[in-house]
Amino acid sequence: MSNAKTLAPRDTAAPRNFGTILKELDWRRYVIYIGFVVVFLFFAVLLRDQGFLSPNNLLNIFRQTATITVIAVGMTYVIACAEIDLSVGSVAGLSSVCTAMALSQWGLVPGILAGLAVGLVVGSINGALVSLLGIPSFLVTLGMLGIAVGVAQWITASAPQPILNDTFNTLFGSGNFGPVPGLVVWSAIFVAIGAVVLNRTRFGRQVLATGGNRNAAEFTGINTKRIKFQVLLISGMVASVAGMLYAGRLQSGRFQWGSGDELSAIAAVILGGTSLFGGFGSIIGTLFGALLIGLINNGLILAGLDSSQQQVVRGAIIILAVALARKK
Amino acid sequence: MNTADNVVEMRSISKSFNGVPVLKDVSFDVRKGEVHALAGGNGAGKSTLMKILQGVYQADAGEILIGGKPTAINSIQDAKAAGIGMVFQEFSLVPSLTVAQNIFLAAEPLGTGGLIDDRASVRRAREVFSEMEVDVDPRAGVARLGTAYWQLTEIAKALAQNAQVLIMDEPTASLARHESEALFELIDRLKQRGISIIYISHRMDEVYRLADRITILRDGRHLLTAPLTDVTPEQIVEGIVGKKIEGQLSYRARDHVAHEGAPLLEVRGLNSGQRVRDVSFVLRPGEILGLAGLMGSGRTELARALFGIDKVDSGEVLLRGQKVNLGSPQQAINAGVALIPEDRRAQGLVLEHSVQDNLLLPLLGQIQRGPLLDGAKGKELSASLIKRFAVKVAHPHRPVRLLSGGNQQKVVIAKWLGTDPDILILDEPTAGVDIGTKSEILDMIRELASAGKGVIVISSEYPELLAVSDRVLVLKGGSIIRDIPRSEIADEEYLQLAVQGV
Ligand SMILES: Nc1ncnc2c1ncn2[C@@H]1O[C@H](COP(=O)(O)OP(=O)(O)OP(=O)(O)O)[C@@H](O)[C@H]1O
Ligand SMILES: [Mg+2]
Numbered sequence: 001m002s003n004a005k006t007l008a009p010r011d012t013a014a015p016r017n018f019g020t021i022l023k024e025l026d027w028r029r030y031v032i033y034i035g036f037v038v039v040f041l042f043f044a045v046l047l048r049d050q051g052f053l054s055p056n057n058l059l060n061i062f063r064q065t066a067t068i069t070v071i072a073v074g075m076t077y078v079i080a081c082a083e084i085d086l087s088v089g090s091v092a093g094l095s096s097v098c099t100a101m102a103l104s105q106w107g108l109v110p111g112i113l114a115g116l117a118v119g120l121v122v123g124s125i126n127g128a129l130v131s132l133l134g135i136p137s138f139l140v141t142l143g144m145l146g147i148a149v150g151v152a153q154w155i156t157a158s159a160p161q162p163i164l165n166d167t168f169n170t171l172f173g174s175g176n177f178g179p180v181p182g183l184v185v186w187s188a189i190f191v192a193i194g195a196v197v198l199n200r201t202r203f204g205r206q207v208l209a210t211g212g213n214r215n216a217a218e219f220t221g222i223n224t225k226r227i228k229f230q231v232l233l234i235s236g237m238v239a240s241v242a243g244m245l246y247a248g249r250l251q252s253g254r255f256q257w258g259s260g261d262e263l264s265a266i267a268a269v270i271l272g273g274t275s276l277f278g279g280f281g282s283i284i285g286t287l288f289g290a291l292l293i294g295l296i297n298n299g300l301i302l303a304g305l306d307s308s309q310q311q312v313v314r315g316a317i318i319i320l321a322v323a324l325a326r327k328k
Numbered sequence: 329m330n331t332a333d334n335v336v337e338m339r340s341i342s343k344s345f346n347g348v349p350v351l352k353d354v355s356f357d358v359r360k361g362e363v364h365a366l367a368g369g370n371g372a373g374k375s376t377l378m379k380i381l382q383g384v385y386q387a388d389a390g391e392i393l394i395g396g397k398p399t400a401i402n403s404i405q406d407a408k409a410a411g412i413g414m415v416f417q418e419f420s421l422v423p424s425l426t427v428a429q430n431i432f433l434a435a436e437p438l439g440t441g442g443l444i445d446d447r448a449s450v451r452r453a454r455e456v457f458s459e460m461e462v463d464v465d466p467r468a469g470v471a472r473l474g475t476a477y478w479q480l481t482e483i484a485k486a487l488a489q490n491a492q493v494l495i496m497d498e499p500t501a502s503l504a505r506h507e508s509e510a511l512f513e514l515i516d517r518l519k520q521r522g523i524s525i526i527y528i529s530h531r532m533d534e535v536y537r538l539a540d541r542i543t544i545l546r547d548g549r550h551l552l553t554a555p556l557t558d559v560t561p562e563q564i565v566e567g568i569v570g571k572k573i574e575g576q577l578s579y580r581a582r583d584h585v586a587h588e589g590a591p592l593l594e595v596r597g598l599n600s601g602q603r604v605r606d607v608s609f610v611l612r613p614g615e616i617l618g619l620a621g622l623m624g625s626g627r628t629e630l631a632r633a634l635f636g637i638d639k640v641d642s643g644e645v646l647l648r649g650q651k652v653n654l655g656s657p658q659q660a661i662n663a664g665v666a667l668i669p670e671d672r673r674a675q676g677l678v679l680e681h682s683v684q685d686n687l688l689l690p691l692l693g694q695i696q697r698g699p700l701l702d703g704a705k706g707k708e709l710s711a712s713l714i715k716r717f718a719v720k721v722a723h724p725h726r727p728v729r730l731l732s733g734g735n736q737q738k739v740v741i742a743k744w745l746g747t748d749p750d751i752l753i754l755d756e757p758t759a760g761v762d763i764g765t766k767s768e769i770l771d772m773i774r775e776l777a778s779a780g781k782g783v784i785v786i787s788s789e790y791p792e793l794l795a796v797s798d799r800v801l802v803l804k805g806g807s808i809i810r811d812i813p814r815s816e817i818a819d820e821e822y823l824q825l826a827v828q829g830v
Pocket of ligand 2 (some may be wrong): 374376497564732733
C-alpha cells in the first residue's frame with residue numbers, strides 16, 4: 001500500500017482533557033435545574049428592590065404553582081406513556097364546582113367525594129375510550145375538555161359557588177400546616193408519591209416500557225391497555241384534587257378554575273425532561289418545570305410587565321428552554 | 329496494487345464511542361464492479377465502519393478516498409454526492425407514498441412552474457426498474473407491498489441517485505428463500521454494470537454465492553482481506569470467532585425426551601385467524617420441536633396464538649394434561665410459556681431503555697421488596713444474566729439501541745430465560761447473530777431441553793433447524809402437513825422437499 005498514512009489513530013485510552021469530559025457530560029439532562037437557577041438569580045438581582053427575595057414572595061411562588069405542580073405530576077405519567085391529557089384543566093374546574101355544590105348541600109365528606117368522583121368518572125371515560133376503542137388520547141381528551149367545562153358551566157348557570165366550610169378551606173389550600181402553607185405540603189406529597197411510584201415500582205416501569213415500545217411491552221406480558229387506562233385515570237383523579245385545591249384556596253367553585261392549566265402542565269412536564277414521545281419521565285424534573293414557570297410568572301409581574309407582555313416573554317422562555325433540553 | 333481501481337478506499341479508520349474504541353486502525357477498499365463481503369462477529373464494528381462511509385458517524389482518525397481522491401464525508405448528503413448508496417436495514421421509506429414518490433423523495437423531477445412532475449418520476453422509476461430487470465409498479469403504494477419490494481425500492485432509490493457503491497447490511501434477514509435468490513441475481517446483474525457492492529452477512533453460503541473478496545473484522549481490528557478463492561470456510565469461521573468450532577451445526581442425538589406420562593403441551597384442533605388452521609401436536613418434556621415452512625405458512629402465527637397475542641378462534645391447549653386458556657401474554661407467562669419474538673427491535677426490546685431495564689422487564693416480580701423495586705437486587709440480577717449469556721456490553725445502564733444486532737438478540741433471549749419458563753418458543757432466534765453466538769444459542773437450546781423443558785424452534789435456516797430438532801413439523805397454509813422424527817430426515821434436501829409439499 002501507499003505510504004500516505006496521514007493521521008495516526010488517536011490513542012483513545014490516553015487521559016482525556018477537561019474539554020472532552022465537559023463535552024461528554026450529559027448537561028442537557030440538567031438543563032431544567034440550570035435554567036431554574038439562572039432565572040432565579042437573574043430575578044434576584046434585577047428585582048431585589050421589588051421584594052422578590054422576601055420570604056413571603058417566595059412562599060407565594062410555591063402557592064401559586066401548587067395546582068400546576070399537582071396536575072403536572074399526573075401529566076408526567078400520561079406523557080411518559082406516550083399519551084396526552086388535554087382535559088385536566090376543565091376537570092379541575094368541574095371538580096371545584098361539584099365539590100362546592102355537594103359541600104353546601106351535604107357537608108364536608110360528600111363534598112370531597114363529589115370532587116374525587118369527577119376525576120374518577122372523567123378519567124375512566126378517557127381511559128376506556130383510549131384503551132378499549134383505540135381512539136387517540138389527543139382527540140378523546142380534547143373532546144372531554146369541552147364536555148367537562150360545559151357541564152361545569154351548565155350546572156352552575158355560570159355562577160360562582162361559594163364555599164363557607166372552614167375545615168375544607170383550611171385543609172385544601174387556605175390553611176397552613178405549622179409554618180408551612182398547606183398548598184406546599186400538598187405538592188410535596190404528590191411529588192414524593194409520584195416520584196417513588198414512577199421510579200421504584202413495577203407499575204412505574206410498566207408505564208415507561210409501554211411508552212417506550214408498546215409492542216415489546218405487550219410481548220413481555222404487560223397489559224398495555226390496562227396501563228393506558230390507569231395513567232389516564234390517575235391524571236383525571238389528580239386533576240380533580242387540583243380542582244379542590246383551587247376551591248379551597250379561592251373559597252369557591254367556578255367553572256373557570258383551571259382553564260388553560262393543561263398547557264402549563266404540559267409545558268412543565270416537557271421542561272422537566274420527560275419525552276413527548278414517551279418512554280422517559282422525571283417527576284422531580286416536572287416539579288422544577290412547574291416552579292420555573294411560576295418563577296417566571298411572578299418575576300414578570302413584579303417587573304411590572306402587563307399581562308400581554310408577560311405572555312410573550314413566558315412563551316419565549318419556554319421555547320428557549322425546550323430547545324436547549326432537546327436531544328441532539 | 330493500483331489504487332485507481334478502488335472506487336472506495338478507507339485508510340486507518342479509528343472510531344470510539346464514549347471512550348470505548350470500536351474501530352482500531354481499520355483499512356478497507358472496494359474495487360469497481362466487485363462484491364466485497366464484510367464479515368465479523370457481533371459488535372466487530374461492521375455497521376459502524378459502513379456508517380462512517382455513509383456519513384452517519386465521523387471517524388476519529390483516518391481518511392476516505394473516493395475514486396483515488398481524499399474526500400470528506402461529513403453527512404449523508406456528502407456520501408450520496410460521492411456515489412455511495414445504502415440499502416437500509418431498517419427501511420427508510422415513507423409508507424404512505426408510492427414507490428415512485430419514494431424513489432425521488434427530495435429529488436423530485438420538476439415540470440413547468442416548478443411543480444412536481446409525478447408522471448416524469450413514474451417514467452424514470454420504470455426505467456430504473458427495467459435496468460434492474462425487476463417488475464415493480466412505480467405507482468403502487470409502499471404500505472401495501474411486502475418487504476422484498478421495499479428492498480427493491482430502496483435499491484432503485486440508490487441507483488436513481490447514481491450510486492456507484494451499494495452497501496447492503498444483512499439484506500436477506502427479512503426475505504424468504506426465493507426472494508433472497510432473486511436478490512442474488514439482481515446483485516449479479518448490478519455487478520456486471522460496474523456497480524460495487526459491500527455485502528454484510530452472517531450467512532456463509534451467501535458470502536460464497538456472491539462475494540469476490542472478503543474482509544474480516546475482529547473486535548474492531550482488520551484481520552484479513554482476501555479473494556474468496558484463497559480462503560476456506562473453516563478459515564473464515566475461525567477468523568470471525570477467534571477459535572475453531574467444530575460440528576456446531578451437526579445434530580447430536582439426545583435421549584432426554586420423556587415419552588412416558590402426560591405431554592408438556594398438547595394442542596388440539598387449534599384455529600386462529602387466517603393462518604392457523606386445525607393444528608394439533610404434542611410437545612414432550614425434554615423435546616425440541618422444529619417448525620419448518622415457507623414464509624406465510626403460519627409458523628409465526630402459531631407461536632403468537634400459543635403465547636396469547638393472537639386470538640384463538642377454536643381448539644384446545646393442554647399443559648401437563650390440564651386445559652388452559654392462553655388468552656393473553658400474561659396468562660401464557662403465568663402458565664410457564666415464553667416467546668422470543670421474531671422482530672427484536674419492534675417486539676423484543678424497548679430500544680431507548682437501558683440494557684438493564686430491558687432485562688428486568690419480565691422479572692420485576694422477582695426484585696420487588698414490598699411495593700417497591702429493589703435497585704441493588706435488580707442490578708445484581710441483570711449483571712448475572714449479562715454474565716451467563718455473555719452479552720458484550722460496556723455499560724448496562726446505556727440504551728440497548730447502542731448494542732450490535734447480535735448482542736441485542738442475546739439480551740432478548742436472556743430476558744426470557746431469566747423467567748425460567750417450562751415451554752420456550754423461539755421465532756428465528758439466530759437472525760442477525762454471528763456464527764460463534766449462533767452455536768452458543770443452539771447449545772443453550774439443547775441444554776434447556778436436557779433440563780426437561782419443552783422447546784419449539786422456528787427457523788428458516790434448515791441446517792440450524794436440523795442441528796437442534798428432535799422432531800420437525802412442516803407447516804403449509806396454516807396446517808401441519810408432515811410430522812417427521814429427526815432420524816428420518818436424511819439431509820437438508822429432504823426437508824426442503826417436504827417444505828415445498830412434494
Ligand atoms: N452510537 C453508539 N454509541 C456507543 N456504542 C456504539 C454505538 N454504535 C455502536 N456501538 C458499539 O460499537 C460496537 C460495534 O457495533 P457495530 O454495530 O458496528 O457491530 P457489527 O459488527 O455491525 O455487529 P452485528 O453483526 O451484531 O450487527 C458494539 O460494541 C456497539 O455496542
Ligand atoms: Mg451490524
